[in-house]
Amino acid sequence: MRKLLALLLTVMMILTMAPAAMAEAADPIVVTVFRGDPGDQPTEDNKIYKLIEEEFGITFEIEFLAGDLDETLGTKFAGEDYPDLFDAGNSAEKAIQAGALIDLLPYISEEKTPNLWNHIKDLLPQLVNENGELFIIPNYGINYNAQIQNACNGPAFFIQKQVLAWAGYPQIKTLNEYFDLIEKYIAANPTNANGAAYEGFAILCEDWRHFCLINPVQHLMGRPNDGEVIINVNSGNWETETFIDKPYAKAYYAKLNEVYNKGLINPDTFVMTYDQYIAKLSSGTVLGMFDQTWDFGTATAALETAGMYENTYIALPLVYDEEYGYGVIEEHYLNGAVPNKDRGFGISVNCEYPERMIDLFENLLSDKWQKILQWGIEGEDYYVENGRMLMTEEQYKNRQDAAWKMANTALTIWESAPKKQGTQDDGNAWAHSDQAENYFNLMSDYDKEFLTAYGYKKPADFFNAPIELAPYGEAWQIDKSPIQDDYDKYLLIQDQWLPKVIMSANQAELDANWDAFVAEITPYAQIYTEFMQAEVLKLVEQATK
Amino acid sequence: MMIGASRKTAQRPLSSGKKLFRKLWAQKYLMLMSVPVLLYVMLFNYYPLWGWRYAFQNLDLSTIKKGAAWIGWGNFEWLFKEKLFWLGFRNTLAMSLINLVFGTTSSVLLAILLNEVNTRAFKRTVQTVTYLPHFLSMVIVVGMAQNMFVTDGPVNGILMKLGIVDAPVWWLGEGRYFWWLVGIINVWKEVGWNSIIYISTMASIDPTLYEAASIDGAGRFQRILNVTLPGIKSTFVVLLIMNIGHLMEAGFEIQYLLGNKQVYDFSQTLDIFVLEFGIQNNKYGRAIAAGMFKSVVGIILLFGANFVAKRLDEETLL
Numbered sequence: 001m002r003k004l005l006a007l008l009l010t011v012m013m014i015l016t017m018a019p020a021a022m023a024e025a026a027d028p029i030v031v032t033v034f035r036g037d038p039g040d041q042p043t044e045d046n047k048i049y050k051l052i053e054e055e056f057g058i059t060f061e062i063e064f065l066a067g068d069l070d071e072t073l074g075t076k077f078a079g080e081d082y083p084d085l086f087d088a089g090n091s092a093e094k095a096i097q098a099g100a101l102i103d104l105l106p107y108i109s110e111e112k113t114p115n116l117w118n119h120i121k122d123l124l125p126q127l128v129n130e131n132g133e134l135f136i137i138p139n140y141g142i143n144y145n146a147q148i149q150n151a152c153n154g155p156a157f158f159i160q161k162q163v164l165a166w167a168g169y170p171q172i173k174t175l176n177e178y179f180d181l182i183e184k185y186i187a188a189n190p191t192n193a194n195g196a197a198y199e200g201f202a203i204l205c206e207d208w209r210h211f212c213l214i215n216p217v218q219h220l221m222g223r224p225n226d227g228e229v230i231i232n233v234n235s236g237n238w239e240t241e242t243f244i245d246k247p248y249a250k251a252y253y254a255k256l257n258e259v260y261n262k263g264l265i266n267p268d269t270f271v272m273t274y275d276q277y278i279a280k281l282s283s284g285t286v287l288g289m290f291d292q293t294w295d296f297g298t299a300t301a302a303l304e305t306a307g308m309y310e311n312t313y314i315a316l317p318l319v320y321d322e323e324y325g326y327g328v329i330e331e332h333y334l335n336g337a338v339p340n341k342d343r344g345f346g347i348s349v350n351c352e353y354p355e356r357m358i359d360l361f362e363n364l365l366s367d368k369w370q371k372i373l374q375w376g377i378e379g380e381d382y383y384v385e386n387g388r389m390l391m392t393e394e395q396y397k398n399r400q401d402a403a404w405k406m407a408n409t410a411l412t413i414w415e416s417a418p419k420k421q422g423t424q425d426d427g428n429a430w431a432h433s434d435q436a437e438n439y440f441n442l443m444s445d446y447d448k449e450f451l452t453a454y455g456y457k458k459p460a461d462f463f464n465a466p467i468e469l470a471p472y473g474e475a476w477q478i479d480k481s482p483i484q485d486d487y488d489k490y491l492l493i494q495d496q497w498l499p500k501v502i503m504s505a506n507q508a509e510l511d512a513n514w515d516a517f518v519a520e521i522t523p524y525a526q527i528y529t530e531f532m533q534a535e536v537l538k539l540v541e542q543a544t545k
Numbered sequence: 546m547m548i549g550a551s552r553k554t555a556q557r558p559l560s561s562g563k564k565l566f567r568k569l570w571a572q573k574y575l576m577l578m579s580v581p582v583l584l585y586v587m588l589f590n591y592y593p594l595w596g597w598r599y600a601f602q603n604l605d606l607s608t609i610k611k612g613a614a615w616i617g618w619g620n621f622e623w624l625f626k627e628k629l630f631w632l633g634f635r636n637t638l639a640m641s642l643i644n645l646v647f648g649t650t651s652s653v654l655l656a657i658l659l660n661e662v663n664t665r666a667f668k669r670t671v672q673t674v675t676y677l678p679h680f681l682s683m684v685i686v687v688g689m690a691q692n693m694f695v696t697d698g699p700v701n702g703i704l705m706k707l708g709i710v711d712a713p714v715w716w717l718g719e720g721r722y723f724w725w726l727v728g729i730i731n732v733w734k735e736v737g738w739n740s741i742i743y744i745s746t747m748a749s750i751d752p753t754l755y756e757a758a759s760i761d762g763a764g765r766f767q768r769i770l771n772v773t774l775p776g777i778k779s780t781f782v783v784l785l786i787m788n789i790g791h792l793m794e795a796g797f798e799i800q801y802l803l804g805n806k807q808v809y810d811f812s813q814t815l816d817i818f819v820l821e822f823g824i825q826n827n828k829y830g831r832a833i834a835a836g837m838f839k840s841v842v843g844i845i846l847l848f849g850a851n852f853v854a855k856r857l858d859e860e861t862l863l
Contacts, residue, residue: 070825077609077827094827098606205806268695271717271805276691484826489629495806499718 028057029353033345034082035416036073036089039064040406048372048410056360062412065089076100082348085357087139087416090208092342093479096135101346103133107358115365116358119418123339126473126543137361139344139415143337143422148434149466151459152293155215155225156315156333159288161450164314169453173331174321175220175252179259182287186264192285200264201256202289203502204277205495209295214494216290217249220320224335224467227476228490229532238472238540240533242525244494245518251324256502257510270499278302284311301400309446317463334460336469337421341477345416361418373414375432381408382432389428389435396442399432472539475532483531490524493517600834606827613830620834630835633818636724636811640795643728645788651736653781656743657769672744675737683734683798690730690803691717717803720811727799742784743777750776782854790847793839815839 041062042049053059065072069089076082077098088095095101105128110117119142120127120134128134157178163185164170172178182200191197204212218230221243232239243249259265272280280286281299293315303312319329347357363369375382375389381398382391391399398404405411420430429435440448440457451457480487497517504510569576600620602613624630655675662668678686693700694716701713716722750772758768797816804812815835823832 068825070827071820074824074827077606078829094606098609098827210806266696267715267718268697270807481826485822488821488826492806492809496809499807 028053028059029356030059030061031085031353031357032083033060033062033085033087033413034076035062035064035087035412036069036091037065039412040402042410042412043407046406046410047377047408049413051372052410052413056356056363058356058360060085060413070094080350082350084348084351084353085345085416086348087343087345090343092136092344092346093481095346096129096342097481100348101135102349102351102354103135104137104347104358105132105134107354108134113358113362116362116418119365119420125545126539127339127341136342136344136346137418138340138342139417139419140421141337141339142418142420144420144430145423145425147337147422147466148429148431148436149334149460150434150436150439152315152317152333152463154294154333154335155211155219155290155292156463157216157288157290157318158313158315160284160286160311161314161446162310163287165310165450165453169450172316173318175255175318176321176323178288178316178318179255179264182264183259183262185287196283196285199266199269199280199286200262200288201259202269202277202280202286203256203265203499204272204274204289204291204295205270205499206272206274206277209274210491210495212289212291212295213498214244214491217243217252219331219333220252220318220329221248221326222319222329222332224332225474225476227474227478229475229529229536231470231472231475231536233470238533238536240475240529240536242529242532244498245521245525248320248324248326250514251320253498253501253514254510257504260502261505265502267503270503284308288313304400304444309444312447314450314459315462331464332467334463334466335474336466338469338474338477341473342479344418364413365418365420367420367424370420370430373410373419374430376408387426387428388437389432391432391438391442393442396438471543472536473543475536478532478535478539480528480531483527486524486527490521490528493521493524497521596833597837599830600837602830604828604830604833609829616830620830621838623831624834624838627822629813629822630815630818632810633813633815636800637793637795637814637816640724640727640800640814641792643724644731644795645785645792647728647732648735648739649781649785649788651732652739653743653777655736656740656747656777657773659740659744660747660773661765661769672737672741676741677737678734679738681734683796684802686730686734687799687802690726694726717805718807720808723804723808723811726803727796730799730803731796742780746777746780747773786847786850786854789850790843792846793843 039062041064049060063083069091073088073091073094077094077100080100082100086095086100088100107113108116108120110121116137120137123138123142124134127138159172159178159182163181164172166185166189167181170177170181172181179201186198186200189198204210214228215225218224218226221230223230228242228244229240230243256265278296278299281289281296282302284303296313300312303309315333317331317333319331320326322328345361347354351357364373371378378384381395382389383395384390398408421434422430424430432438436457440451443451451459451461454461456462494517497513497520501510501513501517504513599613601615601617602608603616603619604613608614659668659671662671692698695701696713696715700716701710704710705713714722716726754772754776755768758772763771793815795814795816797814797820800812800814801817801820804817815838819832819835823829823835
């Protein structure tokens with residue numbers, strides 16, 4: 001009896017110690033994952049996750065964001081309750097600051113992890129922090145071979161395709177041309193076929209999405225997206241200035257005021273929520289807006305599902321007309337690929353198997369796995385003809401189907417993990433959606449006709465080719481948390497005053513509102529400018545050293 | 546009571562400890578029954594007070610692990626210098642007062658009206674219809690309100706048809722309407738629920754009082770004035786004192802959901818200020834300092850109201 005007990009105890013001890021000893025790569029483990037944005041759980045029998053489980057012995061337990069990101073993160077930080085793979089979304093800086101993530105560099109080397117090493121070695125000076133640590137490998141923006149740009153994914157002025165078609169496919173290149181066209185269209189077609197009134201121009205102002213209100217001026221002046229500053233990239237001194245308080249910004253808001261007083265802007269646009277905005281766009285009654293393509297993807301999808309292709313939007317790179325007095329401005333909306341610094345998965349300090357995680361990323365970055373993650377399984381999700389990776393219409397349709405994606409792709413992991421973008425060595429695109437044949441052939445007939453009328457093959461043909469990325473990257477990425485209170489107020493003043501300026505009843509009121517706005521924002525603009533100037537110089541120095 | 550106690554002491558002197566124990570033993574079942582409540586209060590009302598120490602520390606993300614340093618009144622100084630904090634304070638008080646005045650009068654009024662109705666079925670129906678919105682989530686209520694009050698929505702439609710206004714009113718974007726919108730929505734949502742307690746108080750008024758009043762020649766209004774209202778006075782005062790103690794809680798959801806940057810100067814309450822400049826910016830010390838400030842003001846208001854009620858020789862709470 002005693003022997004039996006001793007044996008039992010020994011067995012139990014071995015059993016309990018086994019997981020602690022952990023070592024062999026194939027031990028099945030469950031990895032907890034947090035994604036800092038809302039999403040849907042993959043299905044139980046998802047085919048790609050099954051492959052991952054077979055090859056790496058890893059299954060995922062995924063938590064998506066429900067509610068407010070900063071609040072959710074706050075509770076996680078307070079309780080030090082971190083998942084193994086931690087994508088803190090747009091507030092990842094906070095996760096780093098809170099010491100939630102481990103430095104990845106000690107795990108990455110040319111010998112041990114050649115794929116990861118190749119992936120980041122050229123960008124390292126830009127990616128590491130002041131102490132030479134790297135917590136997150138960017139989820140997007142690292143290109144292999146040629147960067148592919150079929151459409152504008154970022155900021156632009158958007159207009160419904162039917163408006164351009166109605167006017168006989170004109171080239172719209174300036175702010176005045178844009179609003180003139182919208183005005184004419186509404187005058188001729190005040191309502192749509194169902195009798196719903198058209199709205200000329202919508203401006204989303206809610207929370208952080210207020211970039212639709214406060215960002216356009218830099219683009220009208222011919223600069224890519226640097227957030228809230230314009231940086232002189234030609235002088236060699238990188239002079240950084242806020243633009244919102246300058247006369248050349250007043251010109252834009254005065255134009256909006258003119259448009260508003262013509263009744264083309266609904267005042268409710270300044271108080272609507274993001275959901276209301278998306279609902280409005282999805283109804284097809286908003287003719288134009290300034291936004292970023294990814295910001296209204298759900299509306300585009302809804303319009304396409306409803307077959308309302310004429311109500312979907314085309315991006316236009318507008319600049320100020322010459323008569324504004326800033327000369328002939330060359331547009332530079334498209335920028336070189338920006339490594340999405342500090343966005344994506346980090347490995348948390350609570351993770352028991354950091355090596356396994358690095359090993360996973362290393363393997364997933366191999367050509368074989370990148371094809372599986374981005375294209376799927378050959379023969380099932382795509383086929384190869386003359387060396388080109390192609391998709392049938394059905395395979396393409398599947399890719400648009402949310403339910404299919406949950407069962408047949410590992411999107412949740414792929415989106416936050418390091419990935420290859422651009423072109424494969426054999427000339428195929430890394431992303432199935434980037435492949436030129438797929439892109440044009442699988443477009444709706446309406447879109448094909450629309451582009452053909454312009455003599456174009458892809459929506460990006462409306463734009464100049466991407467310019468070379470400045471050494472500081474894109475300035476909107478700079479972490480403002482050291483001046484957070486002042487930065488918050490700097491934004492708040494813009495949110496409060498710019499709609500007032502736009503809604504001014506006459507020129508005198510507009511001038512008065514603008515002067516009051518400038519007076520109130522100047523002290524904060526100064527703090528912000530000083531901070532950004534120093535940060536930009538720091539980044540340039542890091543990137544060129 | 547006093548006399549009895551002193552006589553007892555005179556007869557058989559007992560140590561106070563022993564006396565207490567005897568009393569406790571005699572009431573042992575009552576004591577046992579109060580244990581869960583006591584635990585609840587300890588756990589959720591007193592234990593969190595321990596967290597007040599953070600109000601005097603520079604607790605934020607970078608210090609949360611290493612342990613924050615004591616900074617004295619630093620957080621409070623920051624708060625009291627901040628314009629937005631006082632704006633939040635003003636808005637909180639204003640909306641609370643509006644809620645208190647309109648909420649109380651509307652529910653008393655509804656209770657009186659229902660009390661005067663003799664048809665049981667009608668009374669029941671009205672009561673149910675008016676208290677059902679209480680169970681709706683604020684998200685839904687605000688969503689409905691937004692649809693009602695948009696510039697091309699039904700409210701503007703009706704007002705323009707009636708000729709009260711000649712151009713659509715920008716209800717959701719004009720700061721000066723915000724407090725009243727919140728008041729209206731709160732009344733709509735809570736009037737039925739809040740009137741329940743008054744209705745039940747009225748039901749307990751002795752019917753003979755009404756009869757006597759009638760015989761004395763009192764009409765309907767005089768009966769309301771001289772029987773119903775005095776009958777609910779004590780309930781009214783107790784509820785009023787309690788509500789004054791909660792004046793610093795103007796609600797959070799409704800302002801957060803219905804507010805926007807156009808009405809920010811009127812919609813931003815202390816709770817929203819705490820969220821934006823405390824929790825979201827990970828300055829936890831500030832958030833707790835602001836919470837402390839709220840509690841202290843709340844306690845002062847509560848005792849103040851109680852004191853006034855005492856002076857007026859009314860029923861008091863404490």
